[in-house]
Amino acid sequence: MKFNKHLQNIKTYEAGKPIELVVREYGIEPQDIVKLASNENPLGCSPKVIDAVGKILTKMSLYPDDSMISLKNALSKRYNVDSENVIIGSGSDQVIEFLIHAKAHSGSKILMNSITFAMYEIYSKHVGADVIRTSSQEHDLDEFYELYKQEKPEIIFICTPNNPTGDALDAQKIYNFLEKIDNDTLVVVDAAYMEYAIVKDAKKEINVKELIQKHSNVIYLGTFSKAYGLGGMRVGYGISEAKIIKELYKLRPPFNITTLSLEAATVALSDEEFVQKSTALNLEQMKRYEEFAKEQKIDIINSYTNFVTLSLGSNQNSTKIASQLLQNGMIVRDLSSYNMNAIRVTIGTQEQNSRFFKLVIKFL
């Protein structure tokens, strides 16, 4: 059977290995496995969320309120925007899918950083669009601007903080960049890890209300998967001018998050204390990684997220080290598929991080 031609070029996303797989493949007991590969919150999620979801388990048979008004209202309040400025996705991934399908098509150009979130490219290929990448490892908005003028992309992705490298742009730099971009180019500001960035450096924080009021061509993305600790519940969102949201809504399948996810995300937003606790622990433990890297003379990218990226030396091999760690029940992310000789390690609990340090030292 023949399928659309552009499918030939699509590689599927390589997810962080789940604990179940390591149990199956290496016969290690689940309790002996530490997963620091998918940037999940090591504190889990808010106990209030667990309580609330536990109380509505009999509602699993009922479709969610497809207007998602409870969650949209909570997000509007959080960002001081209107609910018509908000769209909910099954992870912010799905909002990325909507906007690429809405704006791009075969032959469109989509501009993104040399190294960045893999799903931008995968969704671009779904519609047969061409991916244009900068050359610098960190986001260099001057280079973005040069490529923008030269290539006239339909969409520009800015990932701040960036995944899988962890660096982040000052908000002011993004504001200045946006001033120079024409109104018909959609600029995506993917801020999945922003909650971690702002506790480390307030200059990274984007004023979302101002952003969308000033610019009719920008969409801000956030997620409940990281600081809110709901990676397994698949809820993210986009915030933009109402006109853009209305177009994206045309591509939203009904009931695109579960009944339990809707409740979980809504309640999660009411427990900012949990987020503060999570980001504080993260910052404290990140310092241990920074010290460890210094001691071991490993390059570490200054991170504004809940992970650190350790760039290995030429006498070390990230694939080999990740594999050795895996065989010892420690799951981290090898970044060789991003053409980096580096591993990405989610910042875990005090104990998990200690175990990582102790183990990795054997293989460095």
Added chain:
Amino acid sequence: MKFNKHLQNIKTYEAGKPIELVVREYGIEPQDIVKLASNENPLGCSPKVIDAVGKILTKMSLYPDDSMISLKNALSKRYNVDSENVIIGSGSDQVIEFLIHAKAHSGSKILMNSITFAMYEIYSKHVGADVIRTSSQEHDLDEFYELYKQEKPEIIFICTPNNPTGDALDAQKIYNFLEKIDNDTLVVVDAAYMEYAIVKDAKKEINVKELIQKHSNVIYLGTFSKAYGLGGMRVGYGISEAKIIKELYKLRPPFNITTLSLEAATVALSDEEFVQKSTALNLEQMKRYEEFAKEQKIDIINSYTNFVTLSLGSNQNSTKIASQLLQNGMIVRDLSSYNMNAIRVTIGTQEQNSRFFKLVIKFL
């Protein structure tokens, strides 16, 4: 901002009104509202599922096993196929989305019944494909064949039992039809309500293993939203030849169902007793609707699902009656958007159905 042209023609799906909306709009207390609009299971879901999900609430922070091997193995066993023949979607909706995006494109033709599941058309429009419809209300496979020869569609949708009408085809008729279709036309057999059909008439049951062994161009769709009582958890599946599944996988976003949904669906498959109880209650209560329709001289379409479609007389108006019911806390589906003067009523519990009969009689 300009968006892709074909978005102009997309209407968004109109979901059954959730109870929350009726509470907000009409000020009726939740306990006084009966929703017979979205074909949800009135028994809820299996108690085993509630137990199992309740035990893993702390895993909401963890991404699901993206291989979904537990669920794929359980489905393979259920249908006696290999796990490489199975793809999981966020509802069978999402599998429909995958296959349209994989096979169709701007200008493709997609053939479907005059009245059928609304998402086929909506997803077709997402890629700018043209929808070809039969003229007969029930699936007439002779007419499908004539249109197939004439229009050479990329995809043919057969919905059996059909939604929102409830009628179903004998499996043999589908087998005969498939013999005449060339290998490059993808035939979708959407069997979301099949669990209800087979208890009413065994001739409706499709042998999925044989179907996909004999035909390399067919995909069978099933869901956990109906008889398994997990509408709110968004899990469906497609079963097809491995080559087709592999192509569809290229369009599957990672983690497309939640961690709790994966557990819920896997456990649901192990409790066939619950499904039997659900379909038995449904069949028993359906008889009451059939008797009621006979007494009231209302046309009822012979249903093989968990809903009945009541075709109203020319002196009655489905929109008016649905609205009157709604104001009294009874949510049903007005089918006027399908150009039918009919209402679709989910078969509820004994008590819910009694309440429907008592109430609707006032407005007929």
